[in-house]
Amino acid sequence: xxxxxxxxxxxxxxxxTLTLTCTFSGFSLSTSxxxxxxxxxxxxxxxxxxxxxYWDDDKRYSPSLKSRLTITKDTSKNQVVLTMTxxxxxxxxTYYCAHESWIVGAGGAFDIWGQGTMVTxxx
Amino acid sequence: DIQMTQSPSxxxxxxxxxxxxxxRASQSISSxxxxxxxxxxxxxxxxxxxxxxxxxxxxxxxxxxxxxxEFTLTISSLQPDDFATYYCQQYNSYFRTFGQGTxxxxx
Numbered sequence: 379x380x381x382x383x384x385x386x387x388x389x390x391x392x393x394x395t396l397t398l399t400c401t402f403s404g405f406s407l408s409t410s411x412x413x414x415x416x417x418x419x420x421x422x423x424x425x426x427x428x429x430x431x432y433w434d435d436d437k438r439y440s441p442s443l444k445s446r447l448t449i450t451k452d453t454s455k456n457q458v459v460l461t462m463t464x465x466x467x468x469x470x471x472t473y474y475c476a477h478e479s480w481i482v483g484a485g486g487a488f489d490i491w492g493q494g495t496m497v498t499x500x501x
Numbered sequence: 502d503i504q505m506t507q508s509p510s511x512x513x514x515x516x517x518x519x520x521x522x523x524x525r526a527s528q529s530i531s532s533x534x535x536x537x538x539x540x541x542x543x544x545x546x547x548x549x550x551x552x553x554x555x556x557x558x559x560x561x562x563x564x565x566x567x568x569x570x571e572f573t574l575t576i577s578s579l580q581p582d583d584f585a586t587y588y589c590q591q592y593n594s595y596f597r598t599f600g601q602g603t604x605x606x607x608x
Contacts, residue, residue, distance in 0.1 A: 425599040485554075487535035487550035488590070491544035491546075
């Protein structure tokens, strides 16, 4: 059974750097075809894809946020970390991590999601 | 970037209605399209992948069709549990893109 859970601060100040951790179980990020993505959703708004990291360390970023994002993985800890610099109130959102696999199951879609973590940016 | 446009933004329907939501891509994405259902305060749930493949455990009243740039999600007979917001998402390109969502409300 695959599970993912996001963790990190609930409140950050403007200009600070946000660090979020996705801790997962039920799969390995060293398995070919597997990836973990980050998606966010401001209150009352649509989903926005942020970043993706694959088993082979291929990293992809939203073009509009690329300069502010870094995604890394720690295979031994079953964790993926997303950092976002220079936080602004418009970055207030629920942040989700999600599993993607091109080998089994849903062939590249985000098939399993974490519960999400709400981050508020305010001074 | 590939842009995804959903229509309508809001849909009012009754239990038992047949409901169709459309998603258009700004360029061809072959069949690399997913549909998700999201309820308030919950994470999105995958319904359909590769445009028309039903995710395990999802009721058969949900179906997806299309390829290239135009796709549809159909709910054959709307049930009370189906009132939610639905998102399409492309995964053809190097990046991922979601549509803006379609809220299905009770009429």
